[in-house]
Amino acid sequence: MSLLYFQNVTKNYGNSLILDNITFEIEEGEFVSIVGKSGVGKTTLLKMLIKEETPTKGRVFFHNQDIAKMSPGEISLLRRKIGMVFQDFKLLPDKNTFENVAFAMEVAGYSEREVKRDVPEVLKLVNLESKANNFPCQLSAGEKQRAVIARALIQRPEVILADEPSGNLDPINTWEIVRLLDKINQLGTAVLLSTHDKEIVNILEKRVISLEGGKLIRDEKEGKYLI
Amino acid sequence: MISAAKRIFQTAWQGLKRNSWITIACITMMTVSLIIFSSILMFNHAANFLVSALKDKMDISIYFKTDIPEEDILRVRDELIGHEEISKIDYISREGALELFQERNTNNSVIQKALEELGDNPLSASLNIKARNSDDYQKIVDFINKSNFTSKLITIDLTENQMILARIGQLARGVKLGSFVLMAILTFLSVIISFNSVRMAIYSLRGEIEIMKLVGASNRFIREPFLLEGMLQGLIASCVSTLILIPLVIWLGPRIEGFATGLSINLYFWSHFGVIFLAQTVFGIILGTVASLWAVNKHLKI
Helix, strand or coil: CCCEEEEEEEEEECCEEEEEEEEEEECCCCEEEEECCCCCCHHHHHHHCCCCCCCCEEEEEECCEEHHHCCHHHHHHHHHHEEEEECCCCCCCCCCHHHHHHHHHHHCCCCHHHHHHHHHHHHHHCCCHHHCCCCHHHCCHHHHHHHHHHHHHCCCCCEEEEECCCCCCCHHHHHHHHHHHHHHHHCCCEEEEEECCHHHHHHHCCEEEEEECCEEEEEECCCCCCC | CHHHHHHHHHHHHHHHHHCHHHHHHHHHHHHHHHHHHHHHHHHHHHHHHHHHHHHHHCCEEEEECCCCCHHHHHHHHHHHHCCCCEEEEEEECHHHHHHHHHHHCCCCHHHHHHHHHHCCCCCCCEEEEEECCHHHHHHHHHHHHHCCCHHHEEEEECHHHHHHHHHHHHHHHHHHHHHHHHHHHHHHHHHHHHHHHHHHHHHHCHHHHHHHHHCCCCHHHHHHHHHHHHHHHHHHHHHHHHHHHHHHHHHHHHHHHHHCCCCCHHHHHHHCHHHHHHHHHHHHHHHHHHHHHHHHHHHCCC
16 A cells, blocks of 8 residues: 555646646655656645645545545544655744754644653754754754754654755755655655755666646656656 | 743834824823723612612502501401512501601691691501512502502502603613714714724825735734734723723712712712723724724735
8 A cells, every 4th residue: 555646647837737637656755756857746745745725636645545635624633644844944043943843843833852752852852952942043054954854753754845955055954854854764764855966966876756837747766866 | 932922012112103193193082981880880880779779669559548447457458468479568557647747847837726726636557568579569460450449449559659760761761872972973983983093004005915925924923913902002091091981980870879878989989990991991992993903914915
């Protein structure tokens, strides 16, 4: 049984065709890079997995459950199983690192005891334990992105969706983030990385799904960025 | 559970403080609405008291011609007392009427002199009839008009009392209606301002709300603080309006009692304080909740 399944997914915005009949599966524990030029529909694809977007045609499945048919309550639960990492971080400016990460546990109803137990561990995993009391304005771009990854990880998701996570980072920080995602993947979490960074994709030597003109043009197990 | 409640309360309280001027405007409008609401409750009591007091004073007086002997009048009395609508009949003789008249006009020398000059007693004997139910007076009058002793009567005195009662009833209804209309307008304005207050809170927390949605917060988790914010506005307004009403009642009470003896607004207010405060608080909370629900459903896209 696949973790994620896109079945003949098409997306239009008015008369504009963004995605055209996309079909692919992601297994548990896989690391998949989705590549393509800006505006090709990578982010739209990822948003469909948390029902921020719905397909115009076709279906998207999470563990064989059609996401479009999920109730609001089921969507909330789904989003706790899917960690999101964004290019623009989306950290709360008036909460420090610890509180930003803990926030994800609070919304899921974890107790204070569980928060105090788990958050330091996750901060350690992303090398931010010394920055727990710092606010986002006191963190570098790389540290912010690691804080976002920590928040994505805290609920032990089954998959992490990373949408251009290195878009605002310098090359050194970029590699740190990619290595971190790889490490998380090795621990068993599937990773879906959307990027237009050729270097990252080519060095990772993981599965690559290439999009062009809204179509899926290539799906290679140890792929390269060939667009 | 306790930490969830704490979070909801903290977020709601933050929302009130963040947009403090709008919160103040909202609570002010609600306070005015609630004062009018409580005033209507007390006015209702006052109006019922006045109407009831007047109904108690109501009676029918039938005046007999001066040449009708006392036995005939007493026979009429005995005939009437058997009717189920009639609770009591008092007979006032010509002499008794004169005594009463002289007592009421002791200080009026003109009337005293006129009586002296007349020499004879000009007043009639009468029967004062009290009904069991104030709605039956007209029935009694109709019966008397159709009776065989009508020819012995000079006049039946009811019409004037009835008109006064009808006018007071009309006035009371008019004031009640006016108050309801005023309260409806103020309530509407309160809801609009509260709606805007919650809408601004939603706007100022939009970043946090977006992240809440993305990390899997339930709809309830997101909505609850805003709903509580509306309720808190209603609760605070209720407390403020009570603090205003107390000195108002203490000041107005004696003045109203001077105008209408026996009508103690103070007594009514304090003996029904719990009910008034509860009714007001419930109304205020409903106002706030309705406004919040409206704002949340309209502006919180979840």
